[in-house]
Amino acid sequence: MTSINLPLSVQIAFAGIALMLCIASCLSITLQHRRPECDYSELRQRVRTWWIIVAVFAVAVLINRATSVIVLGLISFLAFKEYLSLIPTRRADHRVLFWAYLAIPVQYYWVWAGWYGLFIIFIPIYVFLWLPMRMILIGETQGFLRAIGTLHWGLMICVFSLSHMAFMLVLPAENNPGGGSMGILIYLIFLTEINDVAQYLWGKSLGKRKIVPKVSPNKTFAGFWGGVLSTAVLAVLLAPWLTPLTRIEALGAGLLIGVAGFVGDVTISALKRDLGVKNSGSLLPGHGGILDRLDSLTYTAPLFFHYVYFLHY
């Protein structure tokens, strides 16, 4: 597919994202020049990494279905690997972990084939029942429940949830005249990331009362509401370009993404706090690990997918 076949709205969306990144790059460079005494290297690195994320994302959505599924599958793989590297695992489960990894290509194969029925039950039912059975064949019962619980939670978060992003690309394009096949995915990812940024900015400027002090002491009510409302406004404005949603449906989608993005963020924070690490990894300079960046999407992707799927597909 060449760029000529892309819906105009998608071309504008990518141009808009590139423009925003240009502004961010200029701002971070100017800040460093204005105040050489402060260290903005982390901000600079963060923006630079954003460019790479957007480039990978562009490859993931713009070329063809096979490329999309492979790139998004690899992202699931990296997220799941990061998760398994963080949590304590039992030595006896070596082979079980291998089976868990195998679920990733299989799950993304269902996506590529557009096989909704298996896509939606494979991990929650078949993998869910198979992995404990495989553990029992090994026979180590010490720590069984913790091992199988943590393993399946990781698969649900890193593979099942995130694979909903890929399935958005195989939904019939004719149901979404404005945005084509990639419109709703761009809409979801853009709003989720903007929501993160908006919650941070509102919290920094107005935040006082803490919302979940034990999990994430920097999150405030003002940040939360400011972010959710900003996201909802943007959701309504962008919906006709990228999605089949009506205005009132788009408002619902914006609120859903705003709230779910927050919950995803603090869920991964709780995981990190439990394990005593600051970042989930070091794959994305300036951001931390890949789970640090995907945290909100682990919640928004499946919830937004089923919202749109119920309403329009």
Next chain:
Amino acid sequence: MLRRLFYLLLVKPLVLFLIGLNVRGREHLPNSGPAIVVANHNSHLDTLVLMSLFPQALIPQVHPVAAADYFCRNRWLKAFALNIVGIIPIDRRPSARDGDTLAPLLTALDQGKILILFPEGTRGQPERRGKFKSGVAHLLSKRPDVPITPVFFSGLGKCLPKGEFVLVPFFVDVFIAPAIAWNGRRQGFMEVLEQAFDALQISADKPGCDQG
């Protein structure tokens, strides 16, 4: 040639993508021989990961030192280990100790090679460091000017522990310390080396490591 392709096309992609490394202190690795790199040993992957840390142009100079009784136990494995991986085999039987055992290593150092040594002698228990053998001190007492760089791996014993042939991906931490110089005493030197590894291990120990 085959050896360079093996590392470029097979080992580097495997190590960088399938496993994934967090390297700290890469600048401490030697960029020319003669030099010795010592590492803890938990998995066959240790050698491959260490080799992949060196720039492609340096690969022909770098040779892992490995046990002849293990890697030369049949013709195919021997050909692969010698020509593709590029090991220098040594005889680790007690009767062959000292002079003869180390001779091929001394020759390699004199040719300006970089040697990779695993002073534990064997892979041992996954994710547990065994006691170092003093062969490296014997080697240094004969070539006192050669710098020795400690490298500590954490996590490779989870990816491919001894006795397993199924590789399970995990991110792996690699910690590299500045080179240590020979201090003239065998016993004292092994203590210094063990201390360097203890320090690397402390910086590596964090929640999330294998607790199996």
